[in-house]
Amino acid sequence: MAKLWAARFGKETDSTVNDFNSSISFDSRLYKEDITGSMAHAAMLGKQGIIENGETEKIIEGLKGILSDLESGKLQFSEEYEDVHMNIEQILTERIGDAGKRLHTARSRNDQVALDLRLYVKKEILAIKALVLEFMEALCASAEENLETVMPGYTHLQRAQPVTFGHYMMAYANMMKRDVVRLENCLEGMDDMPLGSGALASTTYPIDRDFVRQQLGFSRVTDNSLDGVSDRDYCIELTSALSILMMHISRLSEEIIAWCSWEFKFVELDDAFSTGSSIMPQKKNPDVCELIRGKTGRVYGDLMTLLTMLKGIPLAYNKDLQEDKEAVFDAIDTAKQCLKVLTPMFSTMEILKDNMKKAALKGFINxxxxxxxxxxxxxxxxxxYRTVGQLVAQCVKEDKSLADLTLEEYKEYSEHFDADIYRAIDLGTCVAGRCVTGGPAPSEVERQIGVIRRFLEQRK
Structure with missing residues (x-):
């Protein structure tokens, strides 16, 4: 089967080159975006009188039929045509004849694929954002249920000061809030429509780029044709945002892995979100969290793939850019997969409040x-500071807590101590007293939850 670009060549392409060059195995997922962009392009060609209106109608109806058949499973792409664009154009031409050959007037595969990928990434950013917002809802719900669930806060993985589980969860909610803003910024920054850039130098046809922009829901058109076909900044920005998002949920996963262990036993994962061992019958493993932690490295790798691939490419289009898709697709798929399993796992996790309280009573966190x-x-x-350090040293030597010391023992170190010391070092008092903005006091955590809930409400 002759390729659409074969007229220039006197030999058939070597089969190994065909296989090496082909991208249909992964860019086939862009079929809906390719057809949507082609219908807008065809409508513009007809509106501008570049092709006849009757041909426009045939093209659009033909494309609708292809879309329907692809989505129903009646139609499959062929590996004879190297990418999704050639497959669709070939099928269209087979179905409607010469009118199908006019679809590619005033465009190149270079600006076509630039359009398809932008449309796809825009859609996926919204899908990922929705999943992050859903997880933030789960964090808020858990925080509300645990406003007074005292637990140790840590520095250097050493018990440091008392906080609450609700306060802990709002730390992650604030991370997720920044992740949402990063995704929104990426979406706003990439909302430029590249079709009309041509191969690199636009076209001599009297096209109406703004019409296509409106049809496809973009905010702007790209301002330079060279940049229009070669820009993949938004792919880097997305994979960077997803890398940070994955880092955040990996940190939480690491916390949950530790909290599940007998050494902590702060939480208990639901059986539906745990696995066992093939040899050790007592095991209940946090595999979901471990996989999230491991898959974070994949997304980092996707970001590095894009940065490395793009750093040496001269303007404008180069075949290297074919490598953008698998990295972007993998980062998107991985983040979505992790978020889809994280939220129900987290929501069904049991908080072992008594164990948290017992741990908080040790380690001199007051x-x-x-x-x-x-x-x-x-x-x-x-x-x-020095006086209390001496008190702690005595307690360690005698295997006591600060609450175990008698008032007489306190007064041996300072006459400032009085009977009210016991209330001052009570964990409930310690937490409630930290009511400054951002602190763990229940009233303050309620305020923090309100901030996040308003953020979520604005995005419904």
Whole structure:
């Protein structure tokens, strides 16, 4: 079967080159975008009198038929034609005759694929954004249920200060909020319609790019034809945004993996979102979280693929750009797959509140509050810090907590101590007292939840 571009050549393409050159195995997923863009292009050609209106109608009806047959499974693409564009054009020509040959007037595969990929990425950004927003809803729901669930906060993976599980979850909700904004910024920045750029130098036909822009729902047309066919910045921006998103959910996954262990036992995953061992009958493994953690590296790799592929390409189009699709598709597929399983896994996870409270009672996480108590009584903070450090050292030696010390023992270190020290170092008091903006006090976490819920409401 002769290729659409074969007129220039005196030999058949070697079969190994055909296989190497072909992209139909992965760019076939762009069929809907390709057909949508072609229908808008055909409508413009007719409107401008570049082709006859009757031919426009035949092309559009033919394309609608191809779309219907592809979606119903009645039609399959052929590997004889190297990409989705050639497949659709060939099928169209077979079905409607010479009118099909006029569809490609005033365009190139270069601006055609640039259009298709932008349409696809725009659609997928919205899909990923919806999944992130859904997970944020789950985080808010968990935070509301755990406003007073005290747990240790950590630095250096050492118990540090008391927080609540609700406060912890709102930290991740704020990360997700930034992820949503990054996706929105990517979408706004890429909303330029490239069709009309031609192969690289536009066209001599009197096309109406703004008409096509309106038909396809873009905000703007690209302002330079060389840039229009070679720009893949938005692919880098998307995979960068997805890399950061994956990093965030990988961090949470790492937390859950630790929390599931007997060493922590802060949470219990639902059986439906856990797996077992082929040899150890007691095992209940957090495989979902481990896979999210592992798949994060794939998305990082997709970003590096794009950056490396693009760094040495001169203007305008080069075949290297064919490598953009698999990286973009993989990053999108991976992020969506992870988010789709993360939300139900998280929502069905049991929070073991008593275990969190027991852990918070150990590790002297109220030591800072003890030092603050002395400071409020008039002692300079550095002196208070040293005094409480000495108290902690005594407690460690005697296997006690700060709450176990008698008032007499406290007074051995400072006369500033009084009976109210026990209330000051109570974990509930420690948490409730941290009511500054951003703190873990229940009232403050409620405010934080309200901020996130308003953010979500604005995007419904």
């Amino acid at each position: 030591a800072t509050d003890c030092a603050d108590y002395l400071t409020k009584k008039g002692m300079p903070f550095r002196d208070a």
